Amino acid sequence: MHPSIAFRSLRGTTLATVRPLLLAAFLASCSNAPTTPGGLTTTLTATDTVPVNATRPDSSKFVPAPPGEKVPNSYIVTTLDGQPAAVVAERMARATGGTVRHVIGNLPGFALDLAQESMVDSLLVSAEVVRVSEGRKVYSGSVGAGAVPTVQTKVRWNLDTIDSRTFARDSTYRYVENASNVPVYVIDTGINPDHTEFGDRILWGTDVTKEKKFAGRTDTHGHGTLVASVIGGTTTGVAKTVKMIPVRSQVGDKGNDADLAEAMDWVIDHNKGYAVANISLYISGGNDNIDKMIRRMAADGITTVVGAGNHDESACEGSPAREPQAITVSAVDMDGDRALLSTGKRVNYGTCVDVWAPGDSVYAAKAADDDGYVWAQGTSAAAPHVAAVAWLVLGEEGNEASARHISDVITSSATTGYLNVNGPDKFLYAPRSVAWISGPAEVGAAGSYTWRGSAWGGYSITYKWEVSTDDGDTWSAAGTDDRYTRSFNDDEEYTFLLRLTATNDFDEKPSRTWEISVDTGCGRPPCPGASVRRSR
Template sequence: MKKTLLTRLLALSVYATALAIGAPAALAQAVDPPATHPYAQSQPIPGRYIVVFKDSVANPAAEAANLTRGLGGQLHHTYTSALKGFAASLPDAALQGIRNNPNVDYIEQDQTVSLNEAKLSSTQVQSTATWGLDRIDQTDRPLDTWYHYNYTGAGVNAFIIDTGILATHTDFQGRVQSGYTAITDNNSTNDCNGHGTHVAGTVGGLTWGVAKGVALIPVRVLDCSGSGTWSGVIAGINWVIGQATKSPNPLLPAVANMSLGGGASPAVDTAVANAVNNGVTMVVAAGNSSADACRYSPAREPSAITVGATTSSDKRAFYSNYGKCLDLFAPGSSITSASISSNDASTIKSGTSMASPHVAGVAALALAEKPATLPAGIASFLTDNATRNKLGSIGRGSPNLLVYSLGTTWASTSVAISSITDSTLSGRNGWNASATVTVRKRNSDWSIGDPAAGATVTGSFSPGGSVSCVTDPSGSCTLTSSIIRSTDSAKVTVTGISGPLMTYDASQNAVTEIVIAKP
């Protein structure tokens, strides 16, 4: 379904014109041409680069340190989860050598990240549900000024990848957790800009929020002026993945909101995809250029949930990006939420920055109901339950879908085995038999569909007994059993497949059992 290099907050003031975002991508492979716009364009940072290693590199931190030190560079960030690589200041004379290094996949020039937003002078006060909350809990008009919800999002973690959060704001009720900053000032994760606090308020504020009990975790990648770098954004995603995969207490279930974007960046897209592969539902703003969202990152990333903005009259906002890379729309114009002016202040902002957190909040509600659901399942839930065909002027290729917060339809996907491959390993007292099982979703016509990640595969070896494994993002996992030396072969049979929102249809298996010969 989806979705270039600079990153900008995708917000507009109530009276601002559209914020267009774009930037050149230097030294990157297969990067789209830069988008143009009438506002301040992101600028390449002289001498500063993002270097992406090949997946085969075992120790990216050590490799980054050695490369940087040997070339007289300054290391800024090392990435081990979002992608394998690093960001550093490097002399121009070193670039060709890095490109020729067999461990390097590609290089991108780092870019500035900036905010183009006019601020309102007065504080707004809400007495009833804002129109955005009012709109997402009903499928038809007129609006009734009420916001209904069945869950609060309690137990769900919401990472706000933005300018930080004003943790002391009363609308957050002390639910702001410790987070991460890629910005080297003295503000830590505190929001000195206001954008991140407004976004967090829409995701999970008591008054202004969709998921009123969610844990809010600031990931500060933009500074007080709304400026930053793509390398800092990747560092933030890298930290999020670390929190989602840490042992023994991973911060899951989790949703992350990215109300920022820019020109096409393979590195940023990879980081977002890896967060999804590690269980984090990634919700991103479509962008404010009134252009095809497929030209921008992370909006173009297929695994992200990309959100366009609507107005209170159920039309696409004039600034909102559009196209086939969008998943759905949400309210984005004249949205009231928390302000950093004081601990109880509010303000009004507009943009796809404001639309995205509505969807992130609904994702948190869904995860509160079914915490084991994988990101792909949450994406399907959001689109399956969205209000259909109510929006006007949606733009060519856009889905006519408006997020709906009271959805109850959890579509179950049929899954089946597409292949089983064998391998063996000799031992002193016997041998090991292994069967790698690949599980795929089945399309409506029963053709092979996407990989089914997170499926529990159960099976039995004869001889050898019962075994199980869980499929990875490629839809595969391996069943293994130890076999005594005197046995010449073993038969492995898959006996079941289960998982969140999955229905196993054995009649559609390409294969169910194989015989493995002793090596």
């Protein structure tokens, strides 16, 4: 008997009765299929190689969506690493009668739509499947609510404060911007390329939604356009010359995790070298697949900036905000308080937030009007400020810097002491001046070691190195080159502080201090310098 005939004849029976009988019918129809040495059937048909080596589905593979967050009949199926996801997707589609929405090669896995949710069991019995996750809603937000030092005057409060070390406003925005062809990927609702804020800087991207419109160069909702204008609008943006690539992953306020994962997969496949991506989207309850895709992007040289979410909960409760390899951004208002939304909720908070940025009364481009504007709020407006700064940092680093390095620069150079928030006291600073040290943090053997200094901000920069061996009580001059070299002998054990101060055209003097631990094999205490404390 053919399995489809058996199924039609069993309509009206309970699901508990159908499943074992249906499985038996499958096995009967495949009596000539190859078997393993133990006699277990390895295929359902001549072409479908889905192992059925268990009479019951493996429920431990199933990841349900939280209440109210499920996208009906939609699933993300994670497959084994090293296995061609497209091949597995094709087999599973035939076995379940489902439709493959996306193949997500970098997960690896695929998004599958099922006409009947009972067919999930056919996925859970397969040894080729690692995890089956119910489709999840993805939230954006509502709409309507050489280096050259440059100054923009008469600016709005958001640009005015991110160039200040005192959270003060003087109606100007000072910034340094190098010409760069490195793009920022805007994973969102698309971008209106004809808005006057963008000129010709909106490149061709993609649309992974069912609409498949204009390679992402359209925005019927407005969220993506306002995000892009905060990143790189001529008057509204932090980075005035950045080129942006729209990656359209949803159409309205709510999308789904399958399209978001596919959008991230597209970015990885099309990225060349180092880049920045902005995802002002949030999945409440967390999502392992999206978190994994963030890690894949970081491994590919992409710094990903994400919104912390607007649910008035810990950012650690959602994705991709909870993923450590993303830069997670929450929003503050003009007073440095957590931004209050038109919904009556405040933005997310907590230890998973890396930095705070303006997210209230942010002036941004309106998608529906080529020269119109809206007021934006929430973490959707805050995150693009940081994405733009990440792009500026990447440019100053010669367009070669890891996601970890860019995150370190942004968080360590943030302004402190002016916020009233539940989370790290770090307000975004658009660094027109930064000093940075690279080199060994530990000296473990005798020899010569070199630390390199770097800084940017203006046409000319001077350096000053200093060393302290008494925990910073006194400092000794150690050179004025862009690097510091020091030799170490055997049997030394102590800690010293190394400080770099850079002076630039803005007459600013950013500094960076490193603590260097030295232990070159001392075996006869007391060792030289042993009385010096090992931590600051």
